[in-house]
Amino acid sequence: MVSEDPIAPPTFVFFADLVGTRVLDSEGQGVGKIHDITFSLLETYPKSTTLILKSGFLRSHYAEIPWHQIKKIYPQIQLKLPAQEIIFDHPSGNHDLRLRRDILDKQVVDTNNHKVIRVNDVHLLEVDNELRVAHVDVGLRGLVRRLGWQTVVDFFIAGVLPRTTYFKERFISWKYIQPLSLNHKSGTLKLTVPERQLAQIPSAGFREVMLDMDIYQRTALFKSLNPDLRAQVFKDFDTDTQQKLLGNLDLSEAAFVLSRTPADQATDILERLPSPVSEKLLSLMETSHARKLSTLLGYTSDSAGGIMTTEMITLPGSAKVRDVVQVFKQAPESLEATTFIFLTENGNHLTAMVPTRKLLLAKPDDPLSQYALAKTTYVKVKDSLREVAFQMEFHKLPVIPVVNNGKEKILQGIITVDDILKHLIPIAWKRRAKKPIS
Amino acid sequence: MKLEDIIKGRGLWRNLVLFISVMGPGIITANVDNDAGGITTYTLAGAHFGLTLLWTLIPITLALILVQIMSARMGVATGKGLADLIRENYGLKVTFYVMLVLIPINFGNVVAEFAGIAAGGELFNISKYLSVPTAALFVWWLATQGDYKRVEKVFLAACLFYATYLASGYLAAPDWEEVLQATVTPKLTWNREYLTMLVGVVGSTIAPWMQFFQQSLVVDKGLGIKEYRHVRLDTIIGCVTVMAVVFFIIVTCSATLYQSEIRVESAQEAALALEPLAGHYCALLFAIGLVNASLFAASILPLSTAYSVCEGLGWQTGLDLSFEEAPQFYSLYTLLIGAGVIAVLWPGFPLIKMMYWSQVLNGILLPVILFFCVSLSSREEIMGKLANSKLFRLAAWVTVILVSILSLTMVASLLVGS
Incomplete structure (x- = not known):
């Protein structure tokens, strides 16, 4: 795609500043406001795919504009389409990441620092008439910026506390960010960071991160992991949490996790389940492991065997x-x-x-x-x-x-x-x- | 097929065990609602208006149940606190200003609790310079225990102390036939004082912090859709028992103070005045109830506020973190308790003025929060299967509009009256 203004250098723009700004059609007439932007997750730094346009005051209508229909971004987004060709309210089958719905103001995992954080803003890079997600802003200054008080607060803080860390922006590179927005139908979430990166999080860190999430995010992330990684993180939780995590898997998946769990932990869980269920689980495990566990289950918990x-x-x-x-x-x-x-x-x-x-x-x-x-x-x-x-x-x-x-x-x-x-x-x-x- | 669907069992015994493990959030929230401020309002309602306000308790109970069930359901369906949900669905600006209003309201409540402790202590001849700091230390100590399961048991035990009001009601020996009559016969008196009191009773029963608090308790306990039936039962039991306590407070004060035409202006004056009228035990039980209620609410409000604000603004929360990890959380928590103590003990503090503004803000925030609750819990993309049904939504909107009108009326009368 040829840029309208070839000498314009790549610039950063905050997503929250774009939301709600006016969009012009090919004739330069206002056709609505930016509601959301979708991004493709195929690349490390996601690329903009569509613009979601909102029009109407009391009853809103939405239109999804493919990105190649966008003529220019700067200083105001202008489309290549005339107003009458924009179709509002057509259903979208797009499963890309929607920044406003999935990221802005939502919780995400910072896989580098092993923390669940809330996103104050998203930092976008504008290259060749396209937007790419570069960072998420989780800092206090980002919060103040979004409240619209930046000038006042900056001036005040610079006067009172000139050496504060307030002016140091807290941006986290997108490549470390794992969104937590759920797919409600499947109860899973889409992994954006490679599993090998997740596997590198030390198990104590993984546990902390998962305990910081709400119960639905936690079970969804657990379900989304591959079976090996699932078994690896499972053993670090207490029995109550383990039981809840397992409850959301189907029988064979649960049996796999249990077969990789240390035998004393596995028996603790099996003991809590109704016996038809635990027998069924045992029957699905490798015979040698299952035999071990059923022997352990036979002893009372206040004896050496237990x-x-x-x-x-x-x-x-x-x-x-x-x-x-x-x-x-x-x-x-x-x-x-x-x-x-x-x-x-x-x-x-x-x-x-x-x-x-x-x-x-x-x-x-x-x-x-x-x-x-x-x-x-x-x-x-x-x-x-x-x-x-x-x-x-x-x-x-x-x-x-x-x-x-x-x-x-x-x-x-x-x-x-x-x-x-x-x-x-x-x-x-x-x-x-x-x-x-x- | 999911493992938990296979396990799901029925039977009375299993249900009972499950209920006991789920029980807590609804009962505790409803009981904290009967805090020092609440008890004062109900005392005055009984002392000044006799049994004439008793009939309003039934519709107020229904409204309370409806509102609290919505909060509990949101917690169960989303696993998120109310502050989180507001932030995620209405954005940062709205959340920030809601929190900015919530802080002074809850601070006003915290001060009222400490004032209640001071007053209650003085009934037992304990100086407020001893009772208030001790209470603050206790509150802080309880929170730093960190083990919620144990703390919850302490709170549930504190709920039992409200039975003292039931006992006072019995000792006051009212005419039960007349009481029953007054409870089931709606009769509105159109005068300014009566209506102000009615609005006051509604306002101290349904308060914005309760929605935040109950939802966060449900979330903290990790309760999910499976447990919803029991969560709902917990909420209903909580609301009904707490309104029963209100009922007995009004009956006690009506049978004694109102009958003898004794004018009181606070709960501790009432406790003192009860002694010659209804006997030593009745007064003692009344006073114990007041101290218990104040201490109970003082343990909960500062913490609940710190959680809501920090969650909404995306700061780390949790008593298992260190100060460096969660500075905003600890600062706010400590500030609320510390300033609350100072407000009560320092004679120069503009206590009355602050309580007045806290009440005004409370009246303004309540409609906003209720609006958020109904519209969030009606949205299927947030609530899934637990979204409000059509009928519930209608009932909820009607209730919310009525409560909001009353709430704004109170604000108007406060602003005009001053």
Whole structure:
């Protein structure tokens, strides 16, 4: 497209300043006011696609003008069409981003700073008779500008607080912005930043961002993520939030998320669901994982079996140090208990436990059993939490293996000091509260 | 098919459990409504006009339920606060000026609560220089607990204290037959004082901060469409119980003060005057009710204001953030409490003048907020399936117009009367 004024340099314009300005037709007659502008999300910095024109005072009519029908933007938007060719009130099948409907005054995610923020204005770049979304303005000065008080406030602040940060504009580049406007039909939102960028947000940051959103935005964002990313962020939430997030997925999606969730968390959720539902979920998971979970579900929550996790590193008794390295390379990131390696023989009989720390200076060919603890301490699945805590404290162990109730010592899972603390702290507090004041 | 649709269960027991977990926002908001200012108004209504205003309580209850249900429904359907919705749909300018008016109104209310605490304390011979700062510290401490679930229980427990008014009503021994008659017989008296009082009762029952507050409680609790039926029940229970309390306040004051033709000008004068007429316990219960109501509302109003304003203007909110992360939020919150204490304790503060303007602004803002509520909750693109039905919309507009007329009448009479 050839620009009318070839020497005009690219300029920035604020979207809020454009809204409501008069639009001229090809003859230079006013035909209405700018209501909204749509942008195509195909590029990193979205390009204007249509202009939504509003006319009429009490009963408004809207017309959607394709951008190629725009003759010039500066100093006033003028169309190539004469007034009589503009069709008002025709339905629009356009699914592009609409700045006023979706962005201005709305909440968006700043994926760079991991925050949910409200947009005060949108900074547009004007190049070759087209507009591109460049930044969103989230600063105080943007707020004042939109209220129409900029001159007064600027003058006043410059006089009183010349060194304030007020004059530093707070613009955030569009490439970091994820809108939160929902598609009401599907209950999802359109991801504008690449998923790889979302995946880079540290999990604590993701959690914070999601908790800042309203419940519908939160579930929509969760639904919009790919299954892997979904499973990755899921494990950082508390059980209540997890249950709500899961409630909006269908059965197979929920089963997938649960199959990637640490076993102790997954059982917490499954325990809260009516049993036909949890059975159905289990049937949809991989058999090995499902078997693990249904075993865990069988134990009462105040026994060793009820709080243990089945995620641990086990190796055969004949394993060498180099095998450990291999295991660590393949272990999923979610694996938490890595301080000990458990050795088992024929049919998962617990024989020894090896502190990983000792292996730092070991040679690759050394047998693992050489570094095992002299005595293997364990608890049984039916043991009380008090017993578990006592054994861990007595032997100064951060992790303790759990074996079945029979005599064969078949390894069932492990309990970490975190797991036991989580259950003992409430009991300890209650007891302290009951103690008479002396 | 969504997992939650599969889980959805029925049965009385399950419903009851669900209701108890949802309960709170409606009941708490309605009860905060009976704050120091409200109790004073109802006391005077009973003391000066006897039972003649009693019949208005039924239509006022219906209007209150209608308005609060709209707010609760908006919270459930959008997951957003009212300030958020106004900002997103009416833009920054409107939001800013609404907030600019809301701050002095709510500040006026906060001052009224602290004044109520001072007055209530003096009934028990506690100096206001002790009771007001202690109350302010308590309010601040409660908010910084951060754990809403626990704080909500404290508030629900505070609601139970309103039963003291029911007990006072019983102890005052009115003629129940006459009371019943007056409740169901609409009878309007066309004189200036009566109408001013009527407008005052409506104005202290339906107030703009309530819409912001209830909606934000619903949102904070993470309640969604699934829970709507229970949210609605919570709202109705709240509104009905709170109007029952109003009923008993009016009955108590009518049976005692009005009958004996004792002229009182405030709730604490009423509590003092009750003692010789209705006995020590009746007066004591009345006074406890006043302190409880003031403290309860003082815990809520500053926080609710800070949340609404910061949400609307896009500033960070939340008591789990540090001061550096949410400076505007904490500044406003602290300012409201601090200035409220000063306003009550510093003799030179133009207390009467400030309350007067706060009431005027309140009367002007109410129609605006109600207009926003009805038009937002009627829009399907915002509310989805929970948008107002045609019938509800009609009822809502009629109510809003009537309440607005009364509200603006009050403004006019305040401006002319001064």
